[in-house]
Amino acid sequence: MAGSNFVSEIFLFPLSGKIAPILAMATEIKAEPAMVLAGVLLSLVAIYIASKAGGEFFNWLGFPPVLGELVGGVVIGISALNLVIFPENGVDSSASIIVKMLELTAGLAPDAAEVTFQAQSEVLEVLAEIGVIILLFEIGLESNIKDLMQVGVQSLVVATVGVTLPFVAGTAGMMGIFHVSAVPAIFAGAALTATSIGITSRVLTEINRLNTKEGQIILGAAVIDDVMGIIILAVVASLAKTGEVDIINAVYLIVSASVFLVGAVLLGRFFNDTFIFFAEKFKTRGRAVIPALTIALFMSYVGAAIHLEAILGAFAAGLVLDNLHETEVGRELEKLILPISDVLVPIFFVTVGAKTNLGVLNPAVPANREGLVIAIFLIVVAIVGKVACGFSVFGLGNVNRLAIGVGMVPRGEVGLVFAAVGSASGALSPALDVAIILMVIITTFLAPPLLRVVFGEGEPEAEEVPETSG
Structure with a gap:
């Protein structure tokens, strides 16, 4: 079916784009598993040092540690x-x-450097x-379905306004002020709709405001917002590729x-009753965490398989198991x-x-000069549009x-996905x-x-959401 083929192309092409160079080089030079492992180990050492140093420093400054992890990643990154x-x-x-360290200390052959670098990067991407996925599962566990449903209408309104305002203002501004053609202008407006649930939820947890x-x-x-963002990304990417929106998709x-x-x-x-039943029957170590992670990973797979995001599946799994707080297993x-x-x-935040x-x-x-001017406009719209959506709560x-x-302001990894897809489609100018x-x-x-x-x-x-009866 045309719609499903398009979905596969849009959501699988980033992965195939990364793997293809590896497969091409594999016909000539294969990466040694030992060298790939060594590279991953050194990378994790750098990631953990950056994470802890950055987190502690920003915590000392009075900022959320997650910001320190992001900055630590900038320091050790590109x-x-x-x-x-x-x-x-x-x-x-x-x-x-x-890679240079591997060549000097582990005996990595120079002609195998590129394929080792590619494979090592893939492993780090998967770990991130x-x-x-673990972060969103944990957030789901800490959340409460009753509380989310209690503010469900408000959340829907906030998300709708937070997607619509930046999208319309960004697209109209790019076309009216900067005279950008329709497709790239729509792509820029779409990039403004994203919200990084991972970063926001982590900060809310750290400052004890999640509940x-x-x-x-x-x-x-x-x-x-995440669900809307996926839909917008698919539609806009279709527009960039074919010049028309794929309604079926x-x-x-x-x-x-x-x-x-x-x-x-x-x-x-x-799921709650089944989980408790089996967990109480198990007598070995991991009786609670292994079944829970199994559910989380399976639901993440389902989310990815139906072309949503794996993190939505992980969050849903946490919500499914949210009613365990009063049990020993929970x-x-x-x-x-x-x-x-x-x-x-x-690993996720540092790699971002x-x-x-x-x-x-x-x-x-x-x-970059033209890009900086356009960026100022996009930043203002991005911040004002999301801040304004908070005042739509009734x-x-x-x-x-x-x-x-x-x-709702941070774009994080979600915004980077929009940028990556737009760049790969050829719809975006360098600026x-x-x-x-x-x-x-x-x-x-x-x-x-x-x-x-x-x-x-x-x-x-006292501002926490009160418990509801029934």
Whole structure:
């Protein structure tokens, strides 16, 4: 079917684009597993040092540690030390300090450097994706379906306004002010709709605001925003490729997303009872965490298989198992998932920072100057559009609407996906590509400290969502 073929092309082409060079080189030179492992080990050493050093430093400054992890990634990434870099940044093995270390200390042959670099990068990408899956599963466990449903209407309104305002303003501004043609202008507007649920939820957890009314509205809106973002990305990518919108594909994504999320919530009771039954029968180590991770990984697979995001499946799995807090198995699960999260989640945030190329800020490069002007416009629209959506909350009295809007600001890895797809499609000029990347950088780094400021340090716990009966 044409729609399903298009979906495969749009959502699988980034992966095939990374693997293809490896397969091509594999006909001549194969990467040695020992060298790939050595490169991954050195990269993880750099990632963990950057994560801990950055997190501790920013915590000392009074900022969320997640911001330190992002900055630590920038330091060891393409913008500075070139310790952890990726082919998608337009570099090869000759720029990698890790590869040079392997050549000097582990005996890596120079002619095998490139294929080793590619394979090592793929492993790190997979580890980062698993890290964000674990993060969203943990966030789902800490959330409460009743609380999310209680603010569900508000979350839907916030997400809708937060997608519509930036998209319309960004597209109209690019066409009216900068005279950009329709397709790239629509792509720029679409990139403004994204919200990084991973970064926002991590910050909310760190400042103990995840279970407040504001936190639950932000979380629910970010999930809805994520689904809308996937649909917009597919439609806009179709427009860039063919010049016309693939209606069948858009309808498919809308229906599959709705069925998946609603079905996961409705099956929550069954999953809870089944999980507790089996976990209580197991007598060996990992009786709670292994079955839970199995459910999380399977639902992540289902989310990816139906061309949604794996992280949505992980979040849904956490929601499914959210009603375990009062059981011994549930308390054991919450305790055991923390060290797994501590090990894997930093890989995700550090790699996001490592991929950030601050070279786009250099005004000495002529192509960057136009991009900087466009970027200023996109940054203003990106921030104002999301902050404004917080004030669309209705029916609630004592709620921090500014905090809700700020919580929707960071674009993070989601915005980078939009930029990557737009660049690969050929729809974006170099200046517009630079502008979108800069918008993603600024909103990602600006939101965490702002979120802490707008919530305030002394906000009372009384603002948490009250328990509902029944």
